[in-house]
Amino acid sequence: MTRDSPAVSVLMPVRNGVKHLDEAMRSLVTQIFDDFEVIVVDDGSTDGTWDHLERWASDDQRIRLFRSRPRGIVDALEIARAQARARYLARMDADDIADRRRFALQWALLMDEPTVAGCGCGVRYFPNSVVRAGARRYENWLNSVRSHEDVARAVWVECPLAHPTFFLRADVVDAVGGYQDHGWPEDYDLILRMHLAGHRLANVPDVLHQWRENTDRLSRTDHRYKPEAFLRCRVHYLCLGPLKDARDVIVWGAGPVGKSFARAAQDFGIGVVAFVELDPRKIGQEIHGAPVLGVKEALRIHGPLHAAAVGQYGARARIEVLLEEAGLVEGEDFVAVA
The missing domain is CATH 3.90.550.10 (Spore Coat Polysaccharide Biosynthesis Protein SpsA; Chain A)
Incomplete structure (x- = not known):
């Protein structure tokens, strides 16, 4: 040139x-x-x-x-x-x-x-x-x-x-x-x-x-x-993609990361159907108005996007395996958001 x-x-x-x-x-x-x-x-x-x-x-x-x-x-x-x-x-x-x-x-x-x-x-x-x-x-x-x-x-x-x-x-x-x-x-x-x-x-x-x-x-x-700004950016574009048409979300992870993601989703008008936890001590609780479910119960719910919202890579990978084994498709049925 x-x-x-x-x-x-x-x-x-x-x-x-x-x-x-x-x-x-x-x-x-x-x-x-x-x-x-x-x-x-x-x-x-x-x-x-x-x-x-x-x-x-x-x-x-x-x-x-x-x-x-x-x-x-x-x-x-x-x-x-x-x-x-x-x-x-x-x-x-x-x-x-x-x-x-x-x-x-x-x-x-x-x-x-x-x-x-x-x-x-x-x-x-x-x-x-x-x-x-x-x-x-x-x-x-x-x-x-x-x-x-x-x-x-x-x-x-x-x-x-x-x-x-x-x-x-x-x-x-x-x-x-x-x-x-x-x-x-x-x-x-x-x-x-x-x-x-x-x-x-x-x-x-x-x-x-x-x-x-x-x-x-x-x-x-x-x-x-700041992390909060990254989160707003992420949720904004999720609403234009996997969460478009006011699709609800199921948040996998009831720790600080999952709670922050759920709050941000609610701020953007997204309904949080439930949280999912592997820890039996947390199952049955309610967070931000949504119940904390076990894995089997959460997988019976069809329609919402499943969002893996945990801070540790190993935990995120385990959630992704569970969702794939249940027949869900990454990018369509579930995404990792943290």
Whole structure:
């Protein structure tokens, strides 16, 4: 492709990112797949970020710079997307490090699988000294999500592609409305819209992205990335998909996760028919106006969506096995939501 029509447009918003900017930019300009442009939107930086960016742009004509007042990540991403000239959109954060093979392997996946609308890749949180056990568990879960089938099973649990690793077909992103701000995570919002529109997603299994962990990260400080916001996003799109037409739900799990999911569902007008518990001590109780049932009794109820709402992966897997053995179909009759 020509310089005016690169294969990939990399979207990189940044605000006050001077501390780690050079590492991130260096990892981009040394990619072995080099047919791309980097569209950097400086979202109101005050720390010298712009001067650093100008130096990088003067050395590499693939880097295009834009400035805006502080408007937030969604507006910055949409500014970048409006300037993109390529048929594929990649994401990069200004404090992360991309393996030099990342774009090459993601490009190869989409070329080999033309029905896949986008992909992420494996990630590794760093620096190790500040990465907590919870982040490592999420990292391990994320890296286990590889095929389209994995993504379809995981999509109601968490965002199954790491945002800074997105590599998406631009026409698909445009067709579902691009990045939107609804007061919850913009990446999860986009992925759920793509999923409900029937688009296939996957991950390159290789760990190709170092994802910087720090207490100042937007996902640690902004209310839009709190667990409650993820839950609202999840339930909103469940109502447009598996829970459409005011379908009721049966919540598997009467612990904190199940109770939170049930409250959110009720807030969206979804009826909670029952909770399901394996613990005989909880059976017979009532939570949020719904009875707590045993497995056999719950499986006699036909029509509602069964939602596995437990925090532990092993418990979730056991519930999924029980539902499959009962003849229920994942994605139609039941979903895992935590």
